[in-house]
Amino acid sequence: MKKIKVLAAMGAVMAILLSCSPSGNGEIVPANYEVIPLPSEIVTSEGDPFILSRSVKIIIPEGNEKMRRNAEFLAEFLEISTGIKPGISTGTQENGAIVLATGLQHPNAEAYEMRVDGKSITITGASEAAVFYGIQTLRKSIPADGGQVIFQPVTIKDEPRFSHRGMMLDVARHFQPAEFVKRYIDILALHNLNRFHWHLTDDQGWRIEIKAYPKLTEVGSQRKHTVIGRNSGEFDGKPHGGFYTQDEIREIVQYARERYITVIPEIDLPGHMLSALAAYPELGCTGGPYEVEATWGVFDDVLCPGKEETFTFLERVLSEVIDLFPSEYIHIGGDECPKVRWEKCPHCQARIRELKLKDSNGHTAEHYLQSYVTARIEKFLNEKGRRIIGWDEILEGELAPNATVMSWRGMEGGIQAAQMGHDVIMTPTAYCYFDYYQTQYTDEEPLAIGGYVPIEKVYSFEPAPGILTEEQKAHILGVQANLWTEYIETAEHVDYMVMPRIAALAEVQWVEPEKREYEAFLTRLPRLVGLYDKLGYNYAKHIFDVQANMTPSFETNSLEVELSTIDQAPIYYTLDGSAPTASSTRYDGRISIRENVELRAVAIRENGHNSRILSEQIKASKSSYKPVSLLTTADPTYRFTGEGMLVDGLYGSNTNYKSGKWIGFGGKEVVAVIDMLEPTEITTAEIRNCVVTGDWIFDASEIILEASSDNERFTEVKRQQLVDTNSTHWSDIAVHTLSFDPVTARYYRVTVKPTVMPAWHPGKGRKAYLFIDEIALN
Template identity: 80%
Template sequence: MKKFKILSVLIAVIALLSSCSLKERKSTESANYQVIPLPSEIVTSEGNPFVLSSSVKILFPEGNEKMHRNAEFLAEFLDISTGIKPDITSAAPEKNAIILGIGLQHSNKEAYEIVVDENSITITGASEAAVFYGIQTLRKSVSADAKRIVFQPVKIKDEPRFAYRGMMLDVARHFQSADFVKRYIDILALHNINRFHWHLTDDQGWRIEIKAYPKLTVIGSQREQTVVGRNTGEYDGKPHGGFYTQEEIKDIVKYAQDRYITVIPEIDLPGHMLAALAAYPELGCTGGPYEVAGSWGVFDDVLCPGKEETFTFLESVLSEVIELFPSEYIHIGGDECPKVRWEECSDCQARIKELKLKDKEGHKAEHYLQSYVTARIEKFLNNKGKSIIGWDEILEGELAPNATVMSWRGMEGGIQAAQMGHDVIMTPTAYCYFDYYQTQNTDEEPLAIGGYVPIEKVYSFEPAPEILTDKQKAHILGLQANLWTEYIETPDYVEYMVMPRIAALSEAQWVKPEKKNYEAFLTRLPGLLNLYGKLGYNYATHVFDVQAKMIPNFETNSLDVELSTIDNAPVYYTLDGTVPAVSSTKYDGKFSIRENTEIKAMAIREGGNTSKVLSEKINASKASYKPITLLTTPDPNYRYTGEGMLVDGLFGNSTNYKTGKWMGFKGENIVAIIDMLEPTEISTAQIRNCVVTGDWIFDASEIILESSDNNSVFTIVNSQKLLDANTTHWSDIAVHTLSFDPVTARYFRLTVKPTVMPAWHPGKGSKGYVFIDEISLN
């Protein structure tokens, strides 16, 4: 990860250049209250500023331990940002001081106010936690080094939109040290996040000491080796393991509490339990042998709910978890639990018979058996004063009476739960999975699980959709982002995947929707990135790269190209595939392309600092930028910019079908009509399919091309039936070309039929998804 550390330092320098020159530093800096997350109300006023100097003191209410700690945090933060560390006292005069107080009368206990005049800065909160958030705002307003810091008179009123503001870290797949977990908590605190969801157990490792079951850490915390890449079948041969002692966990929980963060532990059950089964095989349906998983995925071996000792185990484990975590919530997972073993297990079938469970409402009896597990564990935890959170799979069957649903497979599960009157935390993959790539140019990125969640997508997330009534929206407690670590081994890589997307997340969590503005957010981001640099965080720098909008223009029959940077840096570009330089064409506004072109663009900043090179090939055909009518509705999750992207000349460069280059259709014939505007001769038609059978995305089964002069009566030009002879999962870009004697027509209709998934596939008998990036006619 060294190259990412170097880039972080470089971009920290670039961020400074946007506000001041490194050659001639100002002796005085003014605090900038436009921070992230943006406060609700900022009202500046006339008057002399407050000057931060070494003589300033921080006042806190005498006898209030939490406020004393807040004062210590503020002194430390100011020292890091400015080199000035004020003294702390509860008895100094209220002049030339930063005064911390509680007692703000507000219905939101996390609300605070900041008042600045020439004599003092006063931070008053509705609680100690609220004062801490005010301190974070003050801290982030002075991220620049200077000999003299001044605060212009201002009154800031602020409160968070959501009470639950979460971030998850998976330490089961790749273990992280206790010291790094504390550093991660510091990152959360910087962004006003108040819930740390700690994923402690999974198939690949058990990370929490349980005294009643010592083999969970002796055996379950260690795997012999780890698969290389995405389940390639090759392994690294290196043992991997680690766990947290109960004393370490208590220390981490206290560390988080001091920063007003609640740690929510996750013990995933009844699936994702191979590590536990390796230690105690008698808890499985088959009795094993089992081993801690060294690869990724979903495994058929899960806990056996037909055995009473399974519940003895779970209740003992959770009893110790309760003692370690004062959180109101315990997360019990509930996701990705196959029922294969239960269907064949005599104990499970006996339990099903005892409970009189039946197939109904589209769910098998085994689904209701999992509902029984969830409800029984919920009752146990409720009796201990705890509530449960579960992934949205707990909706399958019957939802436990008091469960909170964490909706990850899109928003549908959360919407359904809210409509049922259950509390919800929104964390859909499309917006909140930080293990997904953050750029389309994945070739230059460290390996990730796939997907595409850029910072602007995170920022755009609205967790309380309009389909819900106001009463139902009240059940949306908040939102959370997740960092799963199958491919994320090191602390540096964790930070790289989290930052700066967590800045966008914090604003989505804190700021009311009418106050959100992505362009304005980008102008505030460099100051926060500068602070990341001071703190030594390893953050991704994509926001400083050249951004491109490429949109087909059906009036001019061309591709309109717009280039931009976060700081309006000069951008130079070429159209012949060569690397740009200051001698290349300087971008000065939108331009258009009609032919095959390879665009390369680069920002060249002061001092010769350059961005990464933006590179995009335009593969124009006779169909490019011609009007297209799509007679089939795409899957809403994969519609992106609409039918125009099928004739924009832009190819998907990888099987990452979530980059916005591939349009997805769910099990339907895809029918598109292209208007060539005038009779046009063609002799080939080509489509490109993205195939990822592990995600139920298959190649086409048939392609039919038809022509027409009137857009009414069509004649078949050519067709091709395709046979997928693979008997195992595969992933590739399948290119299909129809060649034929030249045909002249104005309209061409293309039909692409989906494949019925074969017997070897879990989705056998159903029609697969089809993903297309471009229709080319030549």
């Protein structure tokens, strides 16, 4: 890929630019074609540049309304970026024009070519949608900070990797008005996304007008209040509600269509239906009464598939949905549907007997009852010319014959569905849940559901794993990220959680894996962020913060700290907890830490856009930075940097067990051996467990410390039994200190045993997860 060269004839160009500059300041800025998502091929060449002047026109084919709308978009984009709004005309190509055309012969309908020379810019697409993506590339190539733009001669050939490039917005938990939804669609269009998954119904609110069932919005769209925080038991006392009229929905669908985005509605069934049951209690197993839910979670009351009127309801609702949304797909949810009501409901049990459903293959008859619901709704929608998408729970029981699976609980559901010959959209929580925190340092963050999905994690996602054959990979239609809004109330908060992670998502969706490189992506990202600023988007700025890579070294027996910034801004740090300034020590390579310190670091920039202060408390013990071996295997999802985490002196500050500070083990005991390198006397051992029982993570049941001089024969030093007396869910950091008479040894073996989940817990009888951040011997 050639780099843009400074033109030899800049003096002559300068004279022209001064005569046509909208600002009159004469500043010349070159376009940069290395945008996000990165085009497939960029080849620059020698020659005169194209100069964007006030006389420029956009030329389109006559009689093509989609191309006229494309031209109007481009004119608007150029006016925002440069102050120049070109006129639009039809006809033949002229000098000094931007030409938009279809007719590119390419198997990918979204492929385009852009050619620039001194006379014109031409964007030719395999479809009008393809031209729109070329327009986005042109738009994003223009520097956001103004000036007179010149376009170096170039040929760009580009096409997306995946046909389904999606983003979901949940408006059921917190409603957003129609104008915001349009703005959200604009954000998707900026990043070349083409699917908007609109989550319209859930336990906490029904957001779509259904004329056959007016109580869905009269009753189901309103909740009397909302829980404060994470199901604290306290409520805000404020009614919350709202819904979209059918006219508003048609307007939003058309708005998206003009931007080549298909809106996929979701009506979640048969679970997550309390808002519907509150309006029509006869559709439930117990008959109610029900309320629109004010807390978050999964609830036992769901639709009753034993009653025929339930299917009448669903078919009438979906008939109106079909009339509003022309998309091929209708999303029917299918996730998190408890079966406890069905197990006792005479109607459901009669339906099970009628269908001759039995427990088999690890699934109950009630699981197969949900499969019946899914298959029946699929048949109804197929007869209307539509197809269904469901969350990966629809794999439980029997998968409906034509269903597309949206894999969210990990990659496994998507892999299984692809191997069965079903189409798949990958959206696993570990990479694609934008309601998760995007930084480890959550104390100053707006409240989020938990988890940890930083931008680099999103960028690292590979949706078509190597375990699949090429034929099976063809079933991976694409990638989607999800924004659930339990803790996201405002438009500004939505922006903050989406951007800039959506930029990383865009490259995963558009760019072939061999052409993706995170460091190069970071060099391109600030230019896109400049456009966010110009458009007034409230994006997260963690990318400009100091990034710290902290690794225990068993060779130097220290914590090796590497600091960096996206733009190589100078970094200043302190080790005593004081606030760093330009007078503090300037970072010049690597920091080695062997003792207790509070590291604080800041990037100081000439433009005054200094980073937030990075703060990390490091607590060294006698076992810190000593070689450690794990004799049991951590869960691959929660292994992070591995066994060194147990002796790195870094502690989890909260119960966000996905932050990278806790190492997780699934249902097995943890056995670790620490080599102190020489005989070392200790009198205490401290082990910390992260506990989130709602996620099946419990405290330890027993901790055993043993000592050895040769790493072969161990003698027990201390054994401590632990009993969890709680009878409801709890979440905290459990700290256990084993104290004993002085013992001296070179090797210490620590065994931490998991808890068997109690009878009150949904996982009763199973061994719980264990999460540990540090083993401190002193």
